[in-house]
Amino acid sequence: ATDLDWWRGGVIYQIYPRSFQDSTGDGIGDLAGIAARLPYVASIGVDAIWISPFFTSPMKDFGYDVSDYRDVDPMFGTLDDFDHLVTEAHRLGLRVMIDLVLSHTSNEHEWFKESRSSRTNDRADWYVWADAKPDGTPPNNWLSIFGGPAWHWDAKRLQYYMHNFLASQPDLNLHAPAVQDELLDTTRFWLEKGVDGFRLDTINFYFADKDLRDNPALAPERRNASIAPAVNPYNYQEHIYSKNQPENLDFLKRFRDLLDEYPGSAAVGEVGDAQLGMELLGQYTKDGQGVQMCYAFDFLAPERLRAERVSSVFAHMKEAAPDGWACWAFSNHDVTRHMTRWGLTDLGARMYATLICSLRGSICLFQGEELGLSEAEIAFEDLQDPYGIEFWPEFKGRDGCRTPMVWEASNVNAGFSDVRPWLPVAPEHLANAVAVQDGREGSLLNHYRRVVSMRNEMPVLRRGDQTELTATGDLLTFIRTDGTDRVFCAFNMGEAPIEVALPLGNWVPVEGIGGTEPGLAGLVLDGWDYALLRAV
């Protein structure tokens, strides 16, 4: 617990509080439920939990629309419940990261209510307000990711306000010094409560162009629907003015100075940007001036992750973010679960689990990923996600990865809740329940436990360099090195057997296929097989 650099190469387990464990019988998960399930989380061997937002919220975007940053929504419990959760987590050796949404608030936040009340109040400039064009239309062509223009007319102020996400999520104006101060005070409030770190939502959306210039159209060859769905007009613009402004670096520096007052605290900033993600990661994590890690979107793409893609992402990182530190993920609460997205079998899921635990960087596992959960099908009538409702049925939204955790196969609602949950438990998930896999030696859950502890026990995997990354067809190989410690990692990212030549030296297997004799020149990996070998 004294390792101040725990985050470097650490494993973070993401909890979506609505769907983890209900303790009050309202069909919605809560903080007390999370606290009760922490021994399970600790059993996976992770370093930290990241809890998606649990702050007071009208829940238009399920907590990513905050109306009070310093309190817990009654649906999720109380500040006392949170304190108890932190104590429990620390007792179990888990660090706690909370999800701060500093780019925008809810339109029901007191700040916004005051800001919209006049053009002269104390918080008049806390949001991004602008006059209509002479013909009454919005000030510029910026679009909202969740559909429609990024501007909403306010009949009280007779001005438009800007929202990158829902109209009920007005963007804060971080150009106003008072806004920055307030957000940093809020951050301090939680540090004082004993949290160990933050996942910072949409960190690249903190600032928009002061002059509100129009975004240019995006050249068709640069179009990349890997983040916003292809049916979204947002994909037809280059968002150079509505986000990613250089003044963000100054704010992140201020944020980092605050973190440095609390040794051992760390932040991972989310940068969802199809074109510039890696460049921004490089800037935001550089030289201890910004956040420690950026959450990279590179492995969240719809297409199955191939060897070539892994190698090109790291090659790009070497160029664009040589000193950067990434946090990798295959699944989260915004994308189709990777079992389904990539059409994986159990064998494939094991290979990808071992791969993510072998990569240089920190990693995030999303609740249920360790169980091999597939994306749930949600009928339109049951749909909750406003993003899905907007673009249905071409894009079905994010509910399919947000269904309740499955604890027991036999219990009502899989042990998640005594009553009908806010999203249905997927019947096909029951066979994957924790209780089913827990004691079964070869289960995917136990595989995750094994590869996470392998990473924990081998500093070379957590912090070592990564060299000679090579993709040859479906074969991915690289060497992790830390002083004289060297681990050769080979992954067959396809179905057909592949012969692998070992680098010069004597290698003994540490994970994956066994039976390699020291001095052997090569081995054969069956489909989806992998091998980690240590130099002796």
Ligand code: ISL
């Ligand atoms: O930028 C994007 C598309 O170009 C998005 O992918 C964006 O990065 C992503 O949607 C941000 O997600 C986060 O903030 C949202 C919230 O709905 C998500 O759940 C959260 O993870 C708004 O707060």
